[in-house]
Amino acid sequence: MADRNRRAFLKAGTLAGVLTVAGCAGSALRQPRGHVVVVGGGYGGATAAKYLRMWSARGVEVTLVERSPHFVSCPMSNLVIGGSRSMADITLGYDRLQSHWGVRIVHDEVLAIDAAARSVRLAGGGDLRYDRLVLSPGIDFMWQEIPGLDNAGAQATILHAWKAGAQTVALRRQLEAMPDGGVFVLSVPRAPYRCPPGPYERASLVADYCKRHKPRSKVIVLDANDEIVSKKGLFAKAWAELYPGIIEYRPQSELRDVDVTTRTAHLDFDKVRADVLNVIPPQRAADIAARSGLQLINQRWVEIDWLSMESSNTPAVHVLGDAIFPAPTMPKSGHVANQQAKLAAAAILRLLAGEQPDPAPVLMNTCYSFVDSRNAIHVASVFQYDRNTGVVQPVAGAGGVSSARSELEGRIAAGWAQNIWADMLF
Amino acid sequence: MKRLSALVALTLLTSSLFAQAADPERARNLAATCANCHGTDGRPVAGSGIDPLAGIEKRHSLQKLADFKSGQRPGTIMPQIAKGYTDEQLELIAAYFAAQK
Numbered sequence: 225m226a227d228r229n230r231r232a233f234l235k236a237g238t239l240a241g242v243l244t245v246a247g248c249a250g251s252a253l254r255q256p257r258g259h260v261v262v263v264g265g266g267y268g269g270a271t272a273a274k275y276l277r278m279w280s281a282r283g284v285e286v287t288l289v290e291r292s293p294h295f296v297s298c299p300m301s302n303l304v305i306g307g308s309r310s311m312a313d314i315t316l317g318y319d320r321l322q323s324h325w326g327v328r329i330v331h332d333e334v335l336a337i338d339a340a341a342r343s344v345r346l347a348g349g350g351d352l353r354y355d356r357l358v359l360s361p362g363i364d365f366m367w368q369e370i371p372g373l374d375n376a377g378a379q380a381t382i383l384h385a386w387k388a389g390a391q392t393v394a395l396r397r398q399l400e401a402m403p404d405g406g407v408f409v410l411s412v413p414r415a416p417y418r419c420p421p422g423p424y425e426r427a428s429l430v431a432d433y434c435k436r437h438k439p440r441s442k443v444i445v446l447d448a449n450d451e452i453v454s455k456k457g458l459f460a461k462a463w464a465e466l467y468p469g470i471i472e473y474r475p476q477s478e479l480r481d482v483d484v485t486t487r488t489a490h491l492d493f494d495k496v497r498a499d500v501l502n503v504i505p506p507q508r509a510a511d512i513a514a515r516s517g518l519q520l521i522n523q524r525w526v527e528i529d530w531l532s533m534e535s536s537n538t539p540a541v542h543v544l545g546d547a548i549f550p551a552p553t554m555p556k557s558g559h560v561a562n563q564q565a566k567l568a569a570a571a572i573l574r575l576l577a578g579e580q581p582d583p584a585p586v587l588m589n590t591c592y593s594f595v596d597s598r599n600a601i602h603v604a605s606v607f608q609y610d611r612n613t614g615v616v617q618p619v620a621g622a623g624g625v626s627s628a629r630s631e632l633e634g635r636i637a638a639g640w641a642q643n644i645w646a647d648m649l650f
Numbered sequence: 651m652k653r654l655s656a657l658v659a660l661t662l663l664t665s666s667l668f669a670q671a672a673d674p675e676r677a678r679n680l681a682a683t684c685a686n687c688h689g690t691d692g693r694p695v696a697g698s699g700i701d702p703l704a705g706i707e708k709r710h711s712l713q714k715l716a717d718f719k720s721g722q723r724p725g726t727i728m729p730q731i732a733k734g735y736t737d738e739q740l741e742l743i744a745a746y747f748a749a750q751k
Contacts, residue, residue, distance in 0.1 A: 275682070278690075279675075279678070559686055562686055563683060563686070566679065566682045566683070566685075567679075570675060570678075570679050570682075574675075582673060582675060582676060582679055583673075584676070585679065586679075586680055586683055586734075586735070586739065587683065588683050588731060588734060590686065590687065590727060590731075602726065602727055604727050604730045604731055605734070606731060606733070606734020606735065607734075608734070619733070619734040621733055622730060622731070622732075622733035622734030623730050623731070623733075623734060624730040626726065626727075630726075632726065633726055635699055636699070636700070636726065636727075638698075638699075639687070639694070639695075639698040639699040639700040640686070640687050640700070642694075642695045642697075642698040643685075643686065643687055643688065643689050643694050643695055643698050643700055644686045644687070646689060646690065646694075646695050647685045647686055647689065647690050650690075
């Protein structure tokens with residue numbers, strides 16, 4: 225939201241504003257009308273597309289641009305790598321967004337945003353005009369930080385599997401082909417990155433597979449961070465109790481380079497040879513955000529207004545999900561992207577109706593992680609908008625982690641996935 | 651002093667009326683934060699094992715939320731989440747779901 229709007233809103237908080245607004249409280253809000261283009265059909269974009277249609281009673285036109293024919297979920301994809309779920313379990317279609325909600329789906333890629341003309345350029349040719357743009361593009365990798373991986377050939381061998389899809393299948397195959405007694409090395413980048421507990425969940429599920437099928441194998445976690453970034457106590461306990469002698473955790477072990485032919489990870493003072501080398505590279509907002517002139521923080525993440533998710537410097541462009549600079553302690557998770565999408569949808573419909581967004585938005589996060597194929601743990605938090613900082617702030621005393629891993633939470637995690645997928649796509 | 655507290659009461663009443671009257675979408679927006687787990691408008695996928703919220707009597711769900719918030723009712727994640735919402739917000743959420751028939 226522009227500064228002008230923010231001032232107008234603050235003014236509405238004065239007594240005069242209260243009386244004026246209260247005086248016409250009986251009249252209904254004006255109907256939003258217009259065309260919203262949504263770029264990216266992941267947890268953020270798909271949710272935004274559905275809720276814009278649902279909450280406008282199908283009055284606002286929505287076009288979703290997504291390059292993949294199907295949605296493949298990152299959450300639950302570590303279970304595919306571990307072998308307890310299949311790709312079919314984590315793959316869903318966009319059909320119902322189109323047939324039931326009337327979202328126009330365009331399977332294409334956006335090359336550029338012309339914010340002045342309010343249009344996007346498609347790789348397949350042609351432009352799409354918008355009244356409001358939702359950009360939910362996810363992350364791209366900073367390959368230049370790992371020189372040996374900064375080419376397509378190396379990236380086809382040393383996998384990240386940090387965007388679910390073909391890489392998920394390929395990493396599973398590498399793990400299956402690994403001999404008993406092999407070493408699986410997982411490199412974790414410095415935070416912030418997509419899905420803070422994800423690397424530790426992956427280490428757990430790879431170890432679970434090794435324990436059952438290749439018990440002489442090892443999983444070495446090379447973590448650039450000083451300690452486990454999320455659910456530390458719970459992961460440490462699970463590793464000590466379930467995978468003694470299998471998982472070896474090395475903090476402060478930032479990857480500097482990779483020797484692709486020998487599958488060797490180069491650290492500052494050490495080299496670690498792997499049978500399967502899985503590198504989660506450092507990340508930033510996806511290219512389309514970075515090259516569209518959107519204001520970035522630390523040259524990596526898009527700066528947004530927390531009342532509307534609108535870019536701080538590019539009017540009518542609302543950015544969601546992993547690409548943004550998050551609020552304090554807010555993780556880059558699918559759950560959060562879904563919540564931000566609803567905040568943005570509500571705000572966009574208000575703005576299209578010539579009204580101000582909800583001045584007190586609330587967001588919450590839930591992340592489940594599996595520590596074996598059945599037992600899961602969670603972390604949760606709630607965020608309330610704070611007028612003084614202009615940011616959604618974590619509520620002190622709320623949120624927290626599981627008291628212990630359990631099969632109950634494993635079943636709840638599976639239910640979470642079913643329901644959030646339906647909330648965004650059905 | 652009496653006049654002051656009457657004024658305070660009036661202000662509180664006005665502001666809570668204002669909060670609801672001026673923002674008819676507030677309850678909807680707050681309830682949408684529950685939908686990730688409990689389904690769009692509180693209707694979870696059949697067989698997902700998560701409690702439905704749609705159509706649940708307001709008094710019933712509000713009591714449950716209050717008990718989660720106070721710690722009287724045990725749970726895995728709901729006690730931690732309920733503590734993040736104000737009582738007014740929980741009331742709006744419970745009323746919204748009760749109205750989803």
